[in-house]
Amino acid sequence: MLPRSARPPDEECLPRATLVARQGERLQSLLRIVSESNDFYRRKLAVAGIDVARLTLPADLDTLPFTTKAELIADQAASPPWGTVPTEPLERYTRYSQTSSTTGRPLRWIDTPESWQWMLDCWKAVFRAAGVSDRDRVFFPFSFGPFLGFWTAFDAATQIGAHAIPAGGMTSAQRLGLIEALAPTVVCCTPTYALRLLDVAREGTGPDPLAARTVRVIIVAGEPGGSIPATRRRIERGWGARVIDHHGLTEVGPISFECLEGPGYVHVNECEYIAEVVDPATGDPVPDGRQGELVITNLGRTASPVIRYRTRDLVVRTGEPCACGRTLARLAGGVVARADDMVSVRGVNVYPAAVESVLRTIDAIVEFRCTVRATGPQAAIEVEIEVGAGADAGATAELAGRRLREALGLRVPVAPVAPATLPRFEMKARRFVVERADRGPQEQGNVQ
Numbered sequence: 001m002l003p004r005s006a007r008p009p010d011e012e013c014l015p016r017a018t019l020v021a022r023q024g025e026r027l028q029s030l031l032r033i034v035s036e037s038n039d040f041y042r043r044k045l046a047v048a049g050i051d052v053a054r055l056t057l058p059a060d061l062d063t064l065p066f067t068t069k070a071e072l073i074a075d076q077a078a079s080p081p082w083g084t085v086p087t088e089p090l091e092r093y094t095r096y097s098q099t100s101s102t103t104g105r106p107l108r109w110i111d112t113p114e115s116w117q118w119m120l121d122c123w124k125a126v127f128r129a130a131g132v133s134d135r136d137r138v139f140f141p142f143s144f145g146p147f148l149g150f151w152t153a154f155d156a157a158t159q160i161g162a163h164a165i166p167a168g169g170m171t172s173a174q175r176l177g178l179i180e181a182l183a184p185t186v187v188c189c190t191p192t193y194a195l196r197l198l199d200v201a202r203e204g205t206g207p208d209p210l211a212a213r214t215v216r217v218i219i220v221a222g223e224p225g226g227s228i229p230a231t232r233r234r235i236e237r238g239w240g241a242r243v244i245d246h247h248g249l250t251e252v253g254p255i256s257f258e259c260l261e262g263p264g265y266v267h268v269n270e271c272e273y274i275a276e277v278v279d280p281a282t283g284d285p286v287p288d289g290r291q292g293e294l295v296i297t298n299l300g301r302t303a304s305p306v307i308r309y310r311t312r313d314l315v316v317r318t319g320e321p322c323a324c325g326r327t328l329a330r331l332a333g334g335v336v337a338r339a340d341d342m343v344s345v346r347g348v349n350v351y352p353a354a355v356e357s358v359l360r361t362i363d364a365i366v367e368f369r370c371t372v373r374a375t376g377p378q379a380a381i382e383v384e385i386e387v388g389a390g391a392d393a394g395a396t397a398e399l400a401g402r403r404l405r406e407a408l409g410l411r412v413p414v415a416p417v418a419p420a421t422l423p424r425f426e427m428k429a430r431r432f433v434v435e436r437a438d439r440g441p442q443e444q445g446n447v448q
Contacts, residue, residue: 028057067307067308072251082110120156140166141172187218196424274296278295289317297309359403368385370432385415
């Protein structure tokens with residue numbers, strides 16, 4: 001029996017035909033608005049020769065052109081600083097966010113109060129599926145900078161009546177002290193930072209602030225770790241809490257959420273989004289059960305919309321029913337990888353998530369960094385690891401190399417380094433570094 005706070009509302013359990021019909025109605029309304037008031041999409045629709053009034057939706061969805069991040073960045077470069085995507089007069093916009101890009105130009109995004117509230121309502125679905133209610137204290141150990149991150153989660157938590165605790169501008173040790181003092185029941189952070197807090201707690205000389213086990217749920221986002229079994233197990237074992245995965249994008253909003261009944265799967269919030277899965281190379285539809293690129297249309301963020309947006313997230317969609325009763329599509333394993341993050345090493349496609357899924361199975365590895373050097377005729381890969389106190393660094397490196405070879409089909413040099421040598425991360429980890437002859441080192445990782 002699900003706790004009352006986790007029971008899905010009726011709209012998340014609709015028959016598929018009813019859900020699809022509602023999506024079509026909302027998409028038709030969105031297209032009418034953008035064709036009249038949004039310069040970016042008015043141009044795109046005109047170039048594609050599309051008359052919105054003649055569309056039958058969602059059946060004609062695939063006749064609409066894709067939108068890409070490169071287009072949006074180019075639009076902002078041509079019409080700085082916001083581009084031509086805003087649908088309403090600029091004086092109506094009250095919130096600013098930007099992508100967390102560490103290479104190239106970040107994408108700027110603005111929202112009106114109504115579009116911001118729509119995102120908060122999407123986050124309420126995440127909380128509801130995790131069983132979070134007005135009886136919870138929710139801890140937010142993130143920087144509260146311009147990256148969208150958990151800003152919407154924080155505001156949504158206050159609206160459901162939960163006690164939202166900001167923990168920006170603090171060291172990890174200070175945050176652990178606050179956890180001990182305030183006894184939160186929910187933590188929202190990246191998978192990397194959940195593990196980092198565990199490491200800091202173990203390094204401390206005083207009592208373990210996590211020993212009281214007041215935290216029962218950890219909602220993670222920003223990286224694939226929440227759906228990587230080895231990473232998930234490490235977090236859950238260390239905290240004694242249930243991990244709930246979620247993902248979203250600054251320019252799209254909170255897309256998915258995991259429920260208490262389906263670990264390893266995330267529901268797409270199809271009440272507020274239309275989700276497609278396409279071949280990354282051709283753009284053709286991919287059937288359920290096969291990996292493809294997630295394409296998203298948000299239906300309620302009309303002031304800052306994206307239509308058929310190429311997320312570059314690689315997913316495997318399934319229509320199999322969930323025990324929670326929701327009829328929403330699910331993504332097996334969450335976001336499996338990012339198409340942008342793939343590198344080819346001696347003819348083998350390597351993704352950061354694949355490396356992490358191997359190394360997290362080895363308990364002795366505290367931190368790691370993977371470097372791909374694409375400076376010669378063939379790319380080369382190597383891994384550095386830090387091991388915990390008492391572990392045999394050489395034996396651990398040998399074990400890691402053997403498991404990486406078995407999983408990837410590549411011989412990967414693994415070198416142990418001294419403790420506290422590798423960087424630590426509060427938000428998204430950047431453990432996958434690609435060095436190219438023309439551009440030098442570039443950090444790669446899942447971008448939200």
